[in-house]
Amino acid sequence: MKLLVAAIVLVLIVETTAQWHQFPRQAYRGYRDMRRAYTDMREANWKNSDKYFHARGNYDAARRGAGGRWAAKVISGGRELTDRLRGGSAADSAADQAANRWGRNGGNPNRYRPKGLPAKYYCANRPCSWCWDTVVGEPLQSTATLNSAQTANMKLLVAAIVLVLIVETTAQWHQFPRQAYQGYRDMRRAYTDMREANWKNSDKYFHARGNYDAARRGAGGRWAAKVISDGRELTDRLRGGSAADSAADQAANRWGRNGGNPNRYRPKGLPAKY
Structure with a gap:
């Protein structure tokens, strides 16, 4: 387990650095x-x-x-x-x-x-x-038929969006490592709660919750949630877990990461503290 945690943390550090530099190009x-x-x-x-x-x-x-x-x-x-x-x-x-x-x-x-x-x-x-x-x-109007006022407004809109892209990409670029670390903590907290609760059929709820919380941190948190989720499922498969179970877990991971309410997977009776 310690080896697995160390490996995941190492992947997070290395890939966060890579993603940080890739963000502007991806944008x-x-x-x-x-x-x-x-x-x-x-x-x-x-x-x-x-x-x-x-x-x-x-x-x-x-x-x-x-x-x-x-x-x-x-x-x-x-x-x-x-x-x-x-x-x-x-x-x-x-x-x-x-x-x-x-x-x-x-x-x-x-x-x-x-x-x-x-x-x-x-x-x-x-x-x-x-x-x-x-x-x-x-019907969509051809750009050739736009009058000068519409064209001017359109160019202003384009300029504004491009400016937002430039300014916010710079901001997001610097925030990515912090978001990734916060997302890692969200995923770790969800795992710790799952182990503490030890509640039947609760694993997919905690998977979805961890991904949901991490993704809300921003692009870095979403990325960290995906890396950790994929690493966990790969480890489970290597330990003999079934493909069906892994696919079901990944569906819960994606649901939470894409903004779905984790309570979709919440088992009846799970204490409110979770």
Whole structure:
């Protein structure tokens, strides 16, 4: 057990350093994924396709790593705020954000794919220019038809989002190691509570709770939760644990890490102190 703990701590130290330096590059790549999804949406001009492209952009960006996931969240939040300020409804914004979260948390974007959308939009690897001007449920206006006032406003919005990306990426970059350490402590606390409680069928609740608490620390905490969870499950498999049990544990880990309520796995009667 001490050897396992030492190994996990070593992995945390080494990989936190690596992730810390990778964060800005991941954020930039995530920004490009979001930009590409928007450009494809404008080009396709396909009815009811907006949520598919929202989910796809977030999905692609989040796969870049902690920096890409963060960039997708910032850009998605900025876009929905802009839509609300332009008179968009709260219901439409909530639906868009649900698609954003679905993709960002690893859900298949094809859940939102409208029937008949050309196959070329499954994936895009072309350079593009972009702006955010989505009108839910209506034909998308070509950038060529925008008047000068709209173009000026759009450029201002783009500049503002890029500025936020630069400033906040720098801040997140320096916060990553601290968040990772705090996430490690959250995971350790959940494990200690599980051992102390010794309650039947409580393990998945504590797995989900540890991941949930760690992920709320930020990108570093989320990353630490994933590393520790994966390391624990690998160790269990090497000790003879079944693939089915490991898959169930990982489902609970992902549920908590993606913001799901850990009480979904809470066994009846577990003392309130936990």
